[in-house]
Amino acid sequence: MSPGPAVPVPQSTVVLGEADIARALTRIAHEVLERNKGGADLVLLGIPTRGVPLAHRLADRLVSVEPGLDRESLAGALDVTMYRDDLRRHPARPIGQTQLPASGIDDLVVVLVDDVLYSGRTIRAALDAISDLGRPRAVQLAALVDRGHRELPIRADYVGKNLPTSQAERVRVLLRESDGEDAVLIESSAEAPRPGPGPAVGTERGAR
Amino acid sequence: MRHLLSTADLDVTTAVRILDTAAQMAATQSREIKKLPTLRGRTVVNLFFEDSTRTRISFETAAKRLSADVINFSAKGSSVSKGESLKDTALTLQAMGADAVVIRHQASGAPHTLAASGWVDSSVINAGDGTHQHPTQALLDAYTMRRHLAGDAVGVGDVGRDLSGLRVVIVGDVLHSRVARSNVLLLRTLGADVTLVAPPTLVPVGVEAWPCRVSYDLDPVLRDQQPDAVMMLRVQRERMTGGGSGGGAFFPNPVEYTRGYGLDRRRLALLPDHAIVMHPGPMNRGLEISADAADSPRAVIVEQVTNGVAVRMAVLYLLLAGDLAEQKNVEERVVVA
Numbered sequence: 001m002s003p004g005p006a007v008p009v010p011q012s013t014v015v016l017g018e019a020d021i022a023r024a025l026t027r028i029a030h031e032v033l034e035r036n037k038g039g040a041d042l043v044l045l046g047i048p049t050r051g052v053p054l055a056h057r058l059a060d061r062l063v064s065v066e067p068g069l070d071r072e073s074l075a076g077a078l079d080v081t082m083y084r085d086d087l088r089r090h091p092a093r094p095i096g097q098t099q100l101p102a103s104g105i106d107d108l109v110v111v112l113v114d115d116v117l118y119s120g121r122t123i124r125a126a127l128d129a130i131s132d133l134g135r136p137r138a139v140q141l142a143a144l145v146d147r148g149h150r151e152l153p154i155r156a157d158y159v160g161k162n163l164p165t166s167q168a169e170r171v172r173v174l175l176r177e178s179d180g181e182d183a184v185l186i187e188s189s190a191e192a193p194r195p196g197p198g199p200a201v202g203t204e205r206g207a208r
Numbered sequence: 209m210r211h212l213l214s215t216a217d218l219d220v221t222t223a224v225r226i227l228d229t230a231a232q233m234a235a236t237q238s239r240e241i242k243k244l245p246t247l248r249g250r251t252v253v254n255l256f257f258e259d260s261t262r263t264r265i266s267f268e269t270a271a272k273r274l275s276a277d278v279i280n281f282s283a284k285g286s287s288v289s290k291g292e293s294l295k296d297t298a299l300t301l302q303a304m305g306a307d308a309v310v311i312r313h314q315a316s317g318a319p320h321t322l323a324a325s326g327w328v329d330s331s332v333i334n335a336g337d338g339t340h341q342h343p344t345q346a347l348l349d350a351y352t353m354r355r356h357l358a359g360d361a362v363g364v365g366d367v368g369r370d371l372s373g374l375r376v377v378i379v380g381d382v383l384h385s386r387v388a389r390s391n392v393l394l395l396r397t398l399g400a401d402v403t404l405v406a407p408p409t410l411v412p413v414g415v416e417a418w419p420c421r422v423s424y425d426l427d428p429v430l431r432d433q434q435p436d437a438v439m440m441l442r443v444q445r446e447r448m449t450g451g452g453s454g455g456g457a458f459f460p461n462p463v464e465y466t467r468g469y470g471l472d473r474r475r476l477a478l479l480p481d482h483a484i485v486m487h488p489g490p491m492n493r494g495l496e497i498s499a500d501a502a503d504s505p506r507a508v509i510v511e512q513v514t515n516g517v518a519v520r521m522a523v524l525y526l527l528l529a530g531d532l533a534e535q536k537n538v539e540e541r542v543v544v545a
Contacts, residue, residue, distance in 0.1 A: 088531055090531055096232070097232065098236075
């Protein structure tokens with residue numbers, strides 16, 4: 001899923017701007033620290049593609065609040081491609097990178113970080129991936145946007161913004177690291193949902 | 209990509225994509241739990257008409273690490289030894305519901321026949337056919353070279369490097385070697401510069417059409433080219449018919465072959481410090497490679513075996529994980545139009 005350039009679509013509405021995203025991440029960072037009584041034994045695992053830069057931004061904020069934390073081992077990446085339940089519905093997907101702290105994730109609190117929480121299937125795959133990698137003390141979930149329409153009993157512990165959407169709409173998250181700007185857009189697609197792979201946007205991986 | 213039959217079919221994008229996928233697969237193989245659920249419920253048949261231990265167990269390991277079911281079918285002691293044709297064997301496999309057939313056959317072109325015949329719906333992976341092709345071996349060689357000599361350079365969303373600028377020397381029994389043929393084409397596609405070195409009797413007719421240089425003298429090539437990688441080929445005595453002591457009619461005797469084309473301590477010293485020594489295995493120690501060279505720190509021969517599993521996992525993933533029906537529909541539409 002290569003991040004393409006941000007093409008402005010006529011019916012797209014910006015729901016979160018750069019400042020909103022920054023504020024949401026700062027709040028989530030504080031909530032993470034509050035809930036876990038500090039940042040010790042914590043690791044933020046971003047789900048590629050756009051979860052990874054979000055995890056690193058959160059880690060930067062955690063370190064700025066608690067300077068004693070080890071920034072190096074605080075953030076990583078967890079690729080879930082090979083654990084997905086919809087592999088056979090699409091052409092073979094490229095596999096992203098998994099980066100864990102050198103000491104592994106055993107007995108740590110893992111905070112999964114993703115851009116959009118939708119069907120919950122990506123998170124289901126992530127939980128399976130985690131159980132093959134070790135046995136964390138707890139797993140929590142942070143999402144920049146929760147757009148509803150869950151298909152599995154999964155909920156986020158930290159949400160940047162709850163975004164009530166219809167399933168006909170698309171939610172696009174643009175990040176500076178991959179798209180050159182920070183924004184969350186809702187696009188109401190006039191056309192009927194296309195079968196097959198569809199346009200490669202780093203969101204809605206859980207879409208059916 | 210539906211089948212993997214020849215490295216000639218791979219363009220640079222596809223080849224780099226396989227190597228990048230292999231790098232991610234390799235990363236999963238250092239974990240405590242090496243098994244991934246990716247190909248659960250898929251069936252891979254290893255159809256081996258020719259003896260092979262390492263390639264078969266490499267494919268078997270790769271398929272099992274991806275949770276596919278593996279059926280091993282070898283010609284010895286099977287219906288093939290009772291005279292069954294390739295077609296009937298294929299129809300049997302089709303009836304059993306194989307999703308991929310990994311085929312090794314002594315006849316060049318057998319995998320192509322299987323893929324083009326319509327006898328099976330499954331993906332066909334060539335695991336070595338006669339003296340023609342062995343694409344996964346070439347891919348694992350390229351992967352090993354990239355790891356040691358070009359750096360993986362895979363970041364988030366990044367595409368890994370090719371092998372442009374690398375100098376590779378392939379030495380030995382080119383005539384009988386599908387490994388050499390596969391490597392010449394793939395390495396050229398990836399931008400490497402290949403030189404074949406062999407006695408004149410072991411250079412195939414028509415080699416001037418290959419995208420590589422050919423030399424009969426090993427020492428000057430090693431000294432003047434300063435290659436980044438040297439690949440020693442196995443002298444395939446089982447394919448050499450005719451008289452003579454061990455070398456058929458292709459070289460007078462093993463000692464003379466070793467003197468001209470074997471990699472020993474002296475020739476090892478001619479190589480630049482970063483150069484790696486490769487061999488597809490199984491090695492004839494003392495013939496094409498001396499124990500000094502095979503056991504030297506530059507030899508990556510054991511690592512090639514490890515990388516073979518990752519590369520074969522990548523190939524199985526790319527062929528089987530996606531929606532094949534979708535791809536087939538597209539192909540059919542193209543045919544109709």
